[in-house]
Amino acid sequence: MQRMNKLHRSRYINVVVSMMMAFLMLAAMGTTQVHAAQYTTGTIDPAELKAGDVVYRGVQLTVDRQIVVCKKCNMIWITTGTDYGTGDMKRSEVVATEAHKDHPDKVGYSEFNWYFNLDSSGPLLKNTPYTIVENANIKYKIIYNTNGGSQIAEEKQTSLPDPLPAATKDGYEFAGWYTDADFTTIARPGQALTADTTLYAKWVEHRHTFRDEWSSNDTSHWHAATCEHTTEKKDEAAHVYGTAGVERYTCSVCKYVSETRKREAEAADKKNTESKPVKVKRTEAKDAALNSKFNVKAGKTVKVTWGKVKDADGYDVYMAYCGKDKEKVVKSVKAADSLSVEISKLKKKGINQKKNIKCHVLAYKMVDGKKVTVAKSITIHAAGKKNKSVTDAKSIKLKKTSYVLAKGKKAVVKASIVKKDKKRPIINHISEFRYATSDSKVAVVSKNGKITAKGKGSCSIYVYATNGCAQKIKVVVK
Ligand SMILES: [Zn+2]
Ligand SMILES: [Zn+2]
Ligand SMILES: [Zn+2]
Ligand SMILES: [Zn+2]
Structure with a gap:
């Protein structure tokens, strides 16, 4: 067994040694091929010549180059330049080196193709190898x-x-x-x-922080980095424009005003007013529509609802506590179909539930970028939820719900209130009832509820309690 092992081992070593030798030979051959090509003739790409390669007169370059030649050492340096300045500069470099500085008169520069042209009277010797020291053309x-x-x-x-x-x-x-x-x-x-x-x-x-304010160009807005050296942007997005008024050319996000869009919008407005003047006005029918579902429910929050007004672009809700305070806009609703809001603060504080609330709503249409009122609601006075001294109307009772009148005749509405809390009085700082007509060409109604028939047709007379609670009377004029 031991003999066998020994035999195996020596065979193994022999194989390894011969493999290593073969490898070294191959490596040496490879090195020779790469580093020491000899060029005796032909036209060669300057990028192909390597340091250590040898060239003879008769070789030419496909693209001529300025070279430096040391005629004593039979060495050349190939530059990437074609002008004599490059050759001259390289020569100065070569004659400054230790190997060549004692024979500067032997170091010259010119075009490769002139030096190595076999037929020219160039200064290089024929049949003599010149070794490339350096070639700046190799990539x-x-x-x-x-x-x-x-x-x-x-x-x-x-x-x-x-x-x-x-x-x-x-x-x-x-x-x-x-x-x-x-x-x-x-x-x-x-x-x-x-x-x-x-x-x-x-x-x-290095992390960037971004400014709060928007930066913008004609198409988009973004938050710029606080560092000047970077163009990094945050939240970059296209401007957002609306369909009416100044919103057509003012970005709703960054307030950028597009001059181009502004000019277009103004031109469109001008064309509109010239061709078809917009007929936007407040009417009794629109008021009636707005009042039809007008309700104020006072509690911890005040919920306001109203009826949809045809053609309205939005609604402004005015509110204040009853008393000398003037009603102010507490909510602006910029949508035609949004018909209720919930208010949780008045005078910058939570709702005082002991106080009564007064409220009215304006419906508007945008005309040339301005709000034009198309309907105004009655002013509702609603009892505060924790107000112990007054109550709201629950409903209105009518003696008669329809009248047929001849033109010029009068009738008086007979109405009474059903209270929410029978023990308390209704808010009495405004009149108990308010009246309105849907068409004053047919019939009008006084603030005391006296109906006067005006012209043929039919209309509605509305009776409103203090809190907006309503009843409708049909009037036909013959
Ligand atoms: Zn030399
Ligand atoms: Zn930075
Ligand atoms: Zn913008
Ligand atoms: Zn009031």
């Missing part, structure tokens, strides 16, 4: 390691780009490209490359 791979930043595609160049590309990384500020991962050597833009190169992006943590 090397540049790999951008952005360290978690935005990707940048690798490229092949003779030198680093100038300027170097920009990368971004969320929450970080770019702090430069380095040629090493430890950020000790900063990459120099435009530096000639002599090998494939990886650049490493350095980042410094």
